[in-house]
Amino acid sequence: MKEWNGPPLRDVDLDNYTMCFACGRDNPIGLKLKLQRDGEAVRTEFTPEEQHQGWPGVVHGGIITAILDEAMSYVPLFQGLNCVTAKMEIRLHNAAHVGQQLFVSSRITRKTRKLIEARAEMVLEDSTPVAEGKSIMYIVEEA
Amino acid sequence: MSIWKDIALQNPKDVPMCFACGRDNTIGLKLDFHQEGESVKAEFIPGEQYQGWPGVVHGGLICTMLDEVIGYAAGYQGLYAVTVKMEVQYRKPAMIGQRLLLSAMVKSVNGRTVKCDGEIRLEDDTLIAEAYSELRIIRTD
Numbered sequence: 592m593k594e595w596n597g598p599p600l601r602d603v604d605l606d607n608y609t610m611c612f613a614c615g616r617d618n619p620i621g622l623k624l625k626l627q628r629d630g631e632a633v634r635t636e637f638t639p640e641e642q643h644q645g646w647p648g649v650v651h652g653g654i655i656t657a658i659l660d661e662a663m664s665y666v667p668l669f670q671g672l673n674c675v676t677a678k679m680e681i682r683l684h685n686a687a688h689v690g691q692q693l694f695v696s697s698r699i700t701r702k703t704r705k706l707i708e709a710r711a712e713m714v715l716e717d718s719t720p721v722a723e724g725k726s727i728m729y730i731v732e733e734a
Numbered sequence: 735m736s737i738w739k740d741i742a743l744q745n746p747k748d749v750p751m752c753f754a755c756g757r758d759n760t761i762g763l764k765l766d767f768h769q770e771g772e773s774v775k776a777e778f779i780p781g782e783q784y785q786g787w788p789g790v791v792h793g794g795l796i797c798t799m800l801d802e803v804i805g806y807a808a809g810y811q812g813l814y815a816v817t818v819k820m821e822v823q824y825r826k827p828a829m830i831g832q833r834l835l836l837s838a839m840v841k842s843v844n845g846r847t848v849k850c851d852g853e854i855r856l857e858d859d860t861l862i863a864e865a866y867s868e869l870r871i872i873r874t875d
Contacts, residue, residue, distance in 0.1 A: 647749060651753040653798025
């Protein structure tokens with residue numbers, strides 16, 4: 592997305608906005624991710640349930656992608672930059688099973704006046720790689 | 735990945751709990767696919783529980799829809815596959831309540847690798863997002 596014709600993001604009261612599918616605490620069907628700052632990185636964890644599967648017993652690639660997308664977009668968000676994803680590349684290395692705890696971390700790898708490039712990775716508890724993502728985000732505005 | 739041997743023994747048409755297409759998944763998208771020429775298509779009207787930024791469909795779910803319609807494009811050719819790589823370009827935000835038209839087709843099959851394109855458009859043909867995916871075949875019919 593090179594331009595944003597959605598609603599003005601600056602008007603969003605992020606502290607009281609709780610309906611995001613990925614991070615909203617009041618979205619009844621959402622993932623309810625809690626994203627935390629860890630130095631330059633952002634971290635989160637998620638234990639997928641049966642309704643997050645694609646192939647039986649295996650977490651849906653789209654859910655994995657949604658988690659990576661959210662983790663990457665929180666890095667600029669924590670820096671006061673409201674962004675939307677313009678392009679994302681995902682590589683899925685190993686299947687994640689329902690019930691397995693997933694560990695995600697993300698960080699910014701490049702920044703220009705208009706764009707942010709971020710990367711994220713998802714691993715199992717024993718460090719087995721599940722997926723990695725690279726994202727180009729367009730900075731809509733500073734909060 | 736040894737797990738795919740187990741998965742490949744199951745009936746790939748019987749996935750009632752799939753987040754994207756399962757009819758029994760209470761939080762799922764319940765996408766219903768059909769074939770139209772060389773393409774596989776589906777429609778979806780996102781409710782507010784599928785938003786990211788207020789009123790805007792979450793990019794991760796846009797990706798989920800693209801991943802699923804692409805998976806079905808391979809599936810309709812008897813190629814049951816898992817995504818190994820996916821590139822998505824977001825063109826315009828999709829708003830809650832807008833009817834989204836999903837379509838995908840297989841571009842090439844080479845050994846165990848299937849390459850597919852997918853896209854999401856509005857009814858007025860506005861391009862919302864497009865994707866290119868590589869999938870690995872785990873079972874053929």
